[in-house]
Amino acid sequence: MFKEKPIIATAYFVCTVLAAGAVLPLAWIMMTAIKPAPEINAWPPSLLPHEPTLAHFYKILAEENFLRYVLNSLVIALGSMVSILITSSLAGFIFAKYRFPLRGVLFTIVLATAVIPLEVYIIPLYLMVFQVRMLNTFPALIFPFIIMTFGVFFMRQVIMSIPDELLEAARVDGASEFWIYLRIILHLSKSGLMALGVFAFSEAWAHFIWPLVMVTSKDMYTSELGLAIYQRQFYIEYGPISAGAVISIIPMMIVFALLRRHIMQGIATSGLRG
Amino acid sequence: MINASAAPAAYAPTTRSTRFAAYLAGLRRQHIAWVICALGPIFLLFVLIRVYPILETIRLSFFRYHITQRNRPFIGLDNYERLLEDDAFHTALWNTIQFATLAVALTLLLAFIVALLLRSIERAAPVYELLLYVPVVTPWVPASVIWKWIFDPIYGVLNYGLSLIGVPKLAWLQDPNFIIYAIVMVSVWKLMGYFVVVYGVGLRNIPEEILEAAELDGATPWQRLRYIILPQMKPLILFTVIICTIIYFNIFTPVYVLTASAQGAPAYDLKVVISEVYQNAFVFYRMGYAGAQSVVLLLFVMSLIGLQFYLLRDRK
Numbered sequence: 247m248f249k250e251k252p253i254i255a256t257a258y259f260v261c262t263v264l265a266a267g268a269v270l271p272l273a274w275i276m277m278t279a280i281k282p283a284p285e286i287n288a289w290p291p292s293l294l295p296h297e298p299t300l301a302h303f304y305k306i307l308a309e310e311n312f313l314r315y316v317l318n319s320l321v322i323a324l325g326s327m328v329s330i331l332i333t334s335s336l337a338g339f340i341f342a343k344y345r346f347p348l349r350g351v352l353f354t355i356v357l358a359t360a361v362i363p364l365e366v367y368i369i370p371l372y373l374m375v376f377q378v379r380m381l382n383t384f385p386a387l388i389f390p391f392i393i394m395t396f397g398v399f400f401m402r403q404v405i406m407s408i409p410d411e412l413l414e415a416a417r418v419d420g421a422s423e424f425w426i427y428l429r430i431i432l433h434l435s436k437s438g439l440m441a442l443g444v445f446a447f448s449e450a451w452a453h454f455i456w457p458l459v460m461v462t463s464k465d466m467y468t469s470e471l472g473l474a475i476y477q478r479q480f481y482i483e484y485g486p487i488s489a490g491a492v493i494s495i496i497p498m499m500i501v502f503a504l505l506r507r508h509i510m511q512g513i514a515t516s517g518l519r520g
Numbered sequence: 521m522i523n524a525s526a527a528p529a530a531y532a533p534t535t536r537s538t539r540f541a542a543y544l545a546g547l548r549r550q551h552i553a554w555v556i557c558a559l560g561p562i563f564l565l566f567v568l569i570r571v572y573p574i575l576e577t578i579r580l581s582f583f584r585y586h587i588t589q590r591n592r593p594f595i596g597l598d599n600y601e602r603l604l605e606d607d608a609f610h611t612a613l614w615n616t617i618q619f620a621t622l623a624v625a626l627t628l629l630l631a632f633i634v635a636l637l638l639r640s641i642e643r644a645a646p647v648y649e650l651l652l653y654v655p656v657v658t659p660w661v662p663a664s665v666i667w668k669w670i671f672d673p674i675y676g677v678l679n680y681g682l683s684l685i686g687v688p689k690l691a692w693l694q695d696p697n698f699i700i701y702a703i704v705m706v707s708v709w710k711l712m713g714y715f716v717v718v719y720g721v722g723l724r725n726i727p728e729e730i731l732e733a734a735e736l737d738g739a740t741p742w743q744r745l746r747y748i749i750l751p752q753m754k755p756l757i758l759f760t761v762i763i764c765t766i767i768y769f770n771i772f773t774p775v776y777v778l779t780a781s782a783q784g785a786p787a788y789d790l791k792v793v794i795s796e797v798y799q800n801a802f803v804f805y806r807m808g809y810a811g812a813q814s815v816v817l818l819l820f821v822m823s824l825i826g827l828q829f830y831l832l833r834d835r836k
Binding site for chain 2: 261290355367373395488501506513
């Protein structure tokens with residue numbers, strides 16, 4: 247865009263500094279997680295551990311029961327992801343490829359809820375769960391995350407680019423609408439589904455305030471909740487806390503590393519939020 | 521960002537009979553039964569999980585609603601009147617406004633500058649974008665935990681770094697003057713990468729020929745930015761300002777983690793609106809009152825978005 251020499255030099259400098267600023271805190275917590283306790287509080291601090299240890303991971307996973315929290319988070323995130331993929335692709339398909347009365351109104355209602363975050367209407371959601379006596383259960387923890395407004399919008403965008411002729415051809419061959427959804431739409435929107443899946447998984451995995459109000463016993467903690475509560479109680483034990491933070495980040499990093507092209511493409515097509 | 525509906529206008533019937541045939545085909549194409557079966561349940565879920573709770577929050581705000589009490593009388597605007605005298609809520613609202621303003625401005629300005637600079641080093645750009653995106657995929661709780669450790673007044677690496685250039689140790693999370701900047705810093709760190717990528721997409725869509733033509737005509741880099749790039753980017757800037765405003769006005773998790781006092785590590789208890797809502801609703805179980813606080817925040821953010829729309833609208 248700008249080919250002036252000073253601008254190119256500035257670009258390299260500024261971007262390198264900021265990229266380092268983005269990644270170094272994560273490197274720092276990973277190093278802290280494998281340092282033995284005396285090294286963590288050493289002054290001056292050293293970046294690399296002299297005697298790396300996995301003791302903190304053992305402590306947090308086994309003794310503090312983080313393994314259980316991670317599994318809880320996995321169940322919630324996977325449940326949410328599967329549900330959002332199904333509901334978003336189906337609703338996106340209908341909104342993209344069919345004309346029916348009230349289509350515009352229904353789509354607007356769905357979209358309008360996107361600008362209001364869960365924090366604002368968390369009280370009635372909580373009361374609904376409370377009234378059916380489902381606090382502290384997996385269904386309650388997944389419940390607000392079984393649909394995603396943005397997912398419907400996103401899948402509609404993706405499916406709109408599938409040519410109508412393909413659908414018509416299948417209909418001529420006698421395919422039912424459900425078959426078309428299952429065999430053509432899902433197949434041809436794979437890349438979009440992957441991006442949305444990653445997004446849905448990480449949203450549910452990372453959510454904090456909902457498990458905070460839902461969970462009433464330690465065995466239902468998610469990894470986020472467990473980490474937040476643990477660091478409140480044992481602030482001085484930064485080794486296990488760092489290990490917990492690393493454990494909570496790793497699944498996100500793996501998913502992101504595997505699917506980064508789909509994610510970046512998702513952002514390009516419709517501002518997929520990460 | 522909503523594309524115009526892609527309704528196929530491929531059929532342009534000319535005579536009466538073909539028009540009638542097209543109408544019949546249209547009816548069949550509608551597949552009403554299938555649409556109802558497929559969309560109905562999903563739409564009902566949206567009503568149950570999104571629309572109803574939003575409306576119910578507003579309704580609750582007119583009631584005294586304590587979860588353990590059977591008596592839940594309608595009290596009109598009493599909750600809102602009490603809000604007018606609630607100092608904690610005023611502090612929370614003011615803190616939220618300060619935080620969000622600063623965080624929105626810094627996040628988007630930095631992201632825009634970086635995205636712009638990356639277009640000059642196009643070959644290296646994907647690597648930088650990837651590195652900047654890493655904090656975006658880091659969830660808020662570990663992100664806050666990381667920074668709490670960096671901000672630590674005694675062992676924190678930030679104070680160590682500052683001590684090298686002669687700055688004395690600062691209590692980032694314990695000093696009421698600093699904590700808001702600390703949370704802004706964490707937020708910018710966490711979200712900037714997303715907006716760098718979004719702006720990057722927008723900037724790549726500006727045709728290179730226009731810029732080259734301007735350059736040939738002797739436009740300085742500043743003029744190219746001011747008169748070509750910024751106007752082209754306006755819709756995207758509006759979109760990002762709105763998203764960013766919504767995220768930051770509803771900030772809770774980093775505040776909860778970074779302001780948590782723990783044994784051996786006190787922190788200043790910075791109040792924001794959502795932490796007040798959380799406190800009232802789920803610690804004191806004053807659901808109606810907390811509902812009123814949510815509604816005030818909602819109205820505030822909605823009017824702000826309206827204002828942003830007005831200021832950044834396309835004047836044609």
